[in-house]
Amino acid sequence: MTSVKFGTPERFEITLGWLKDREPRELGPAHSGWSSGELKISVGGHVLTLHKRNGKDRESVQWYLLPVFEWLADQWMSLFHEERFAWHENSSASAAISAFMATRRLIAADDELGREQYRAVQSWWFRHALRAADSSALYPDLYFRRLGNDIELSWTARQPVHAPDGFRYCLTPGTATVAVGEVVGPLWQALNWFVDSASVVEAADRHALAQLRLKLDHLNSASAPEIERYYLPQRLFARISRAKEKIGLSTESTRHPTAPAIAFMDNAVLMFGGASPDICEDDVESLLSFLLSRSGMQESPALAQLVDTTIGAPIAAPFEEGYELANALIEQLDLLDGRSFVDIAGILSDLEIEQIEQALVTDSIRGVAVAGMQFAPAILVNTTSQFNQTEAGRRFTLAHELFHILYDRARARCVTHTSGPWASPGVEKRANAFADMLLMPHELVSKYLTAFDMDGITSAAKRMRVGRSALIEHLYNLNEIDEMQREILRNG
Ligand SMILES: [Zn+2]
Numbered sequence: 001m002t003s004v005k006f007g008t009p010e011r012f013e014i015t016l017g018w019l020k021d022r023e024p025r026e027l028g029p030a031h032s033g034w035s036s037g038e039l040k041i042s043v044g045g046h047v048l049t050l051h052k053r054n055g056k057d058r059e060s061v062q063w064y065l066l067p068v069f070e071w072l073a074d075q076w077m078s079l080f081h082e083e084r085f086a087w088h089e090n091s092s093a094s095a096a097i098s099a100f101m102a103t104r105r106l107i108a109a110d111d112e113l114g115r116e117q118y119r120a121v122q123s124w125w126f127r128h129a130l131r132a133a134d135s136s137a138l139y140p141d142l143y144f145r146r147l148g149n150d151i152e153l154s155w156t157a158r159q160p161v162h163a164p165d166g167f168r169y170c171l172t173p174g175t176a177t178v179a180v181g182e183v184v185g186p187l188w189q190a191l192n193w194f195v196d197s198a199s200v201v202e203a204a205d206r207h208a209l210a211q212l213r214l215k216l217d218h219l220n221s222a223s224a225p226e227i228e229r230y231y232l233p234q235r236l237f238a239r240i241s242r243a244k245e246k247i248g249l250s251t252e253s254t255r256h257p258t259a260p261a262i263a264f265m266d267n268a269v270l271m272f273g274g275a276s277p278d279i280c281e282d283d284v285e286s287l288l289s290f291l292l293s294r295s296g297m298q299e300s301p302a303l304a305q306l307v308d309t310t311i312g313a314p315i316a317a318p319f320e321e322g323y324e325l326a327n328a329l330i331e332q333l334d335l336l337d338g339r340s341f342v343d344i345a346g347i348l349s350d351l352e353i354e355q356i357e358q359a360l361v362t363d364s365i366r367g368v369a370v371a372g373m374q375f376a377p378a379i380l381v382n383t384t385s386q387f388n389q390t391e392a393g394r395r396f397t398l399a400h401e402l403f404h405i406l407y408d409r410a411r412a413r414c415v416t417h418t419s420g421p422w423a424s425p426g427v428e429k430r431a432n433a434f435a436d437m438l439l440m441p442h443e444l445v446s447k448y449l450t451a452f453d454m455d456g457i458t459s460a461a462k463r464m465r466v467g468r469s470a471l472i473e474h475l476y477n478l479n480e481i482d483e484m485q486r487e488i489l490r491n492g
Contacts, residue, residue: 004193007186009042011178012153014190016040018197019062025202029136032066034205035198039065041142043153044176048140054166063137066208069194071133072187073215077222078127080184080261081230083146083273083424086124087117092318092426094154094175095143099125136162140169146231147313147424148273149264150177151184177313180263181256188259191216219260224253227262228269233277240272243284249292267291267372271416274423276364283360287368290356290380291416297376300352303405306332311407314426319477322433325407330441340448341465342439344398353405354378355398365420369401372414377405385420392467399435407434436474439466445475452481454492 003017019036021028028034038060041048049061072079085095087102099121106118126132130142141156154175159168195213200206228251229237244251253266268291272279275287299307306329314321329335335342348355353371356378363384371377379401387393397419404417408427419428448460452475461468469490476486 003038003040006189006193007182009047010045011043011182012151012176012186013042014039014186015042015060016065016190016193017060029064030204031208032064034200034202035064035066036062037065038062039068039139041140043142043155044174044178046171046174048142048155048171050170051138052166052168052170057170061138063134065194066212067134068130068137068139069191070212070215072191073212073219075127075132076219076260077227077230079144080151080180081146081227082127083148083231084233086120090425092314092424092429095128095145095152096141096154096156096173096175099129099143100156100158131160138163138167140171144183146180147177148270149180150313151180151182152177152313153183180261181259184256184259184261184263188256188261222260224255224262225251227255227260228253228266231262231265231269232272236272236275236277236279237269239279239281239284240269240288243281243288244268247285247288247292249288267374267414267416271368271370271418274418274420276362276420276422278362279365280361283362283365286358286360287380287418290358290368290378291370291375294370294375294378296374299371299375299377303351303353303371303377306351306406307409308407309409309413314430318426318430319433322403322430322435323437325403326434326437327441329406329438335438336441336443340444340463342399342441342444344395344402344439348379348398348402352377353402356380357383357394359383364422365418367397367401367419369404369408369415369417369419371405372409372416375414375416379405390467392461392465392470395439395465396435396467396470399438400431402438403431403434433477436470436477440464440471440474445471445480449475452485452489454489457489 003015005013005015007013017038019038021036025033039049040060047059050057050059085098089098091098102121103125106114106121109115109118128143128145130139138160141158143154145152152175155171156173157171195209195216198209200209249268251266253262253269254264256263268288271287271291333347345355358380360382363386365382366385366387367382368380379398381388381394381397388397400419404415408417409415444464448463450456457468457471461471472486472489475481
């Protein structure tokens with residue numbers, strides 16, 4: 001058997017080959033019985049299809065290939081463009097873990113709302129999980145999901161439900177994020193290889209193959225604006241399109257050179273990745289005008305020097321990553337120069353990041369950060385948000401948004417991020433941890449917190465210009481106080 005490979009195993013690779021049928025056509029499945037082949041998938045150097053069968057290691061799954069390619073073609077747009085989950089996700093877990101947990105949480109729902117949510121989870125699963133392609137095949141539990149200008153590939157160690165005796169996957173759960181093109185390029189080639197190299201004899205099989213070819217042609221004819229809409233809920237996308245037209249913002253999404261997919265998503269569209277689907281027309285316009293007002297300018301060399309585009313998505317430990325980056329920045333900028341607090345406004349003005357206070361209609365947006373190659377950097381603080389009612393709260397929002405500006409730049413080297421409960425939880429937790437550590441660094445805490453009682457907390461918080469409850473939570477996260485002490489201080 002000769003096999004073909006698309007992609008690179010260190011990022012994403014799919015290896016395929018046709019197998020000779022051992023059985024006559026009429027004994028195979030009616031629809032796909034002609035398409036015996038083998039499939040191997042590698043991600044980040046791991047062979048995800050590696051399994052044991054009767055004591056032997058095998059790298060490929062051998063099965064009928066038609067269903068997996070039909071699924072790939074049918075789900076293509078959602079698979080590589082839909083970022084949001086169909087449920088409210090609080091954890092920073094990958095799609096593979098989140099979808100599993102959401103299913104487990106809702107499977108026994110006995111009220112109408114719960115059942116509706118369960119159906120939404122199931123249909124999301126169907127659009128993103130490889131196992132949805134063919135329940136009779138023994139594929140690994142692999143998920144594809146858009147993440148800004150990346151694709152998140154995540155998998156669990158769960159065995160296939162109908163695995164025969166002696167069949168076992170030897171995986172540990174994992175996640176990798178790779179550039180969009182590194183996944184869609186190879187998969188598009190694989191789809192085309194499948195339809196071009198298949199040999200069919202029966203009329204019905206020829207028909208199935210012709211249908212698949214039609215689907216590919218249809219996908220391939222989609223323009224960038226037609227594809228980018230899959231990134232957001234339909235209603236929200238329509239609102240953004242209208243507002244963009246009104247204020248004269250054109251679409252800047254870039255299509256992959258060969259595959260029908262958006263390699264780089266329009267910054268204006270990315271901006272609403274963290275916004276409520278119900279954000280009103282006025283706010284959409286306000287945010288887009290804010291973006292437009294910053295475009296066509298440069299960031300300062302001082303800021304450019306601090307930006308790190310290698311940080312990537314928060315995969316392992318959002319808290320630790322946030323703390324580490326804050327500590328490094330404190331040292332690098334020598335922020336503790338004898339003052340009792342960290343002067344976040346001063347840092348921003350040194351870096352020429354403008355701070356804009358604006359009252360949006362929606363209170364679920366805390367702040368918005370815009371920065372990057374085509375933008376003059378700025379932070380919008382939404383004065384309607386509960387968090388921004390105090391000076392301490394506004395300082396925290398500025399520090400949080402500074403994180404996005406420095407470390408959450410997409411592959412396009414820009415960031416247009418909206419912060420709030422609709423933004424990706426891992427991304428938000430990491431920026432929050434950064435803000436905590438930046439405004440309450442070890443050195444200041446140990447200097448000003450002389451007693452772990454209410455008076456001590458109040459006085460230290462005042463000197464550091466942070467909220468009292470923020471300091472209590474910070475001390476708990478740093479293991480300086482236990483749950484009991486936190487409870488007492490919270491109620492004090
Ligand atoms: Zn944020």
